[in-house]
Amino acid sequence: MTSESALTPMTATEEDFVRALGRVLTALPRAVELDMARAGRLPLSEYEALRHLSETENHALRMNELAAAADLSLSGMTRIVNRLEQRGLVTRMKCAEDGRGWNAVLTDAGLAALEDSWPVHLASVRRHLLDHVAGEDLAQFTSVLKRIAVTS
Amino acid sequence: MTSESALTPMTATEEDFVRALGRVLTALPRAVELDMARAGRLPLSEYEALRHLSETENHALRMNELAAAADLSLSGMTRIVNRLEQRGLVTRMKCAEDGRGWNAVLTDAGLAALEDSWPVHLASVRRHLLDHVAGEDLAQFTSVLKRIAVTS
DNA sequence: TCCGTTTGCTTGACGCAGCAACTATCGCGG
DNA sequence: CCGCGATAGTTGCTGCGTCAAGCAAACGGA
Numbered sequence: 001m002t003s004e005s006a007l008t009p010m011t012a013t014e015e016d017f018v019r020a021l022g023r024v025l026t027a028l029p030r031a032v033e034l035d036m037a038r039a040g041r042l043p044l045s046e047y048e049a050l051r052h053l054s055e056t057e058n059h060a061l062r063m064n065e066l067a068a069a070a071d072l073s074l075s076g077m078t079r080i081v082n083r084l085e086q087r088g089l090v091t092r093m094k095c096a097e098d099g100r101g102w103n104a105v106l107t108d109a110g111l112a113a114l115e116d117s118w119p120v121h122l123a124s125v126r127r128h129l130l131d132h133v134a135g136e137d138l139a140q141f142t143s144v145l146k147r148i149a150v151t152s
Numbered sequence: 153m154t155s156e157s158a159l160t161p162m163t164a165t166e167e168d169f170v171r172a173l174g175r176v177l178t179a180l181p182r183a184v185e186l187d188m189a190r191a192g193r194l195p196l197s198e199y200e201a202l203r204h205l206s207e208t209e210n211h212a213l214r215m216n217e218l219a220a221a222a223d224l225s226l227s228g229m230t231r232i233v234n235r236l237e238q239r240g241l242v243t244r245m246k247c248a249e250d251g252r253g254w255n256a257v258l259t260d261a262g263l264a265a266l267e268d269s270w271p272v273h274l275a276s277v278r279r280h281l282l283d284h285v286a287g288e289d290l291a292q293f294t295s296v297l298k299r300i301a302v303t304s
Numbered sequence: 305t306c307c308g309t310t311t312g313c314t315t316g317a318c319g320c321a322g323c324a325a326c327t328a329t330c331g332c333g334g
Numbered sequence: 335c336c337g338c339g340a341t342a343g344t345t346g347c348t349g350c351g352t353c354a355a356g357c358a359a360a361c362g363g364a
Contacts, residue, residue: 252311
């Protein structure tokens with residue numbers, strides 16, 4: 001962010017690309033969120049949290065791991081887990097090895113809610129995203145996306 | 153969203169792609185926003201609003217046009233313009249042809265703020281995004297992105 | 305010309321996420 | 335074994351953006 005560099009303005013192609021991406025950035029999560037809401041399923045943030053839990057051995061994760069996995073601040077994740085806990089989809093269990101730590105643990109009801117939601121989520125992602133990239137080189141896209149996501 | 157279809161689960165490639173995109177979706181705007189904040193410049197939402205205004209003939213847009221351009225709800229744009237107006241970066245002028253309408257008009261101070269911010273914005277976008285797609289086929293990406301963004 | 309509907313915008317209430325500040329625990333150096 | 339910095343997590347505060355309700359102007363039919 002030092003301003004010593006020349007700062008060539010964007011080319012028309014770059015400009016076009018950035019704007020198109022910007023539009024996807026706002027439109028896509030909104031569309032999926034809407035589909036989930038309309039179907040009376042979990043909001044995306046909660047869905048993602050439960051999904052990450054469901055993917056571990058013991059259906060449990062430390063708060064900070066969960067936050068990192070979901071790309072959320074720790075405080076944000078605290079509030080999500082609060083909500084989930086109040087509805088019985090998750091339990092908090094003190095971490096045995098580290099007295100400061102807490103594990104968010106998926107309950108049976110949580111797993112059920114996740115399984116109830118995933119078809120809606122999948123259909124939405126298919127419709128809004130995957131259907132539009134059919135026939136493209138997904139691996140190529142993925143590698144580019146990963147490079148982008150890596151940056152500070 | 154009708155559940156009649158078979159709902160094939162994602163392949164590993166698709167899964168990977170969706171996750172990578174998800175990460176960019178959250179990380180990229182956050183990174184740019186942070187750069188702007190650290191440099192003491194405009195937040196992204198205000199920057200975009202001013203930018204859209206600056207791109208018109210008379211540096212003015214109706215509220216609903218501005219909201220649509222920025223992919224924001226009308227009420228959201230009302231609040232942004234409120235903020236901008238309080239700081240003198242924008243003025244509201246009653247629309248001549250339609251008594252219900254208001255134009256958001258870029259002031260000199262607004263233009264100055266925009267010009268002050270754009271190098272930071274550009275550098276940030278270069279660093280977080282464009283640098284990582286150098287040598288790729290941007291036009292191809294753009295066309296895919298546009299297809300995605302179109303969906304309901 | 306008058307009334308009902310539609311449109312443009314604002315406001316109120318709400319929920320969400322982030323940062324900063326705080327508490328509690330850990331673990332290391334002396 | 336004490337003290338101190340680092341780490342885990344929660345809470346207060348704030349800003350932002352959405353939806354729903356409200357208000358005012360415009361339009362269109364009778």
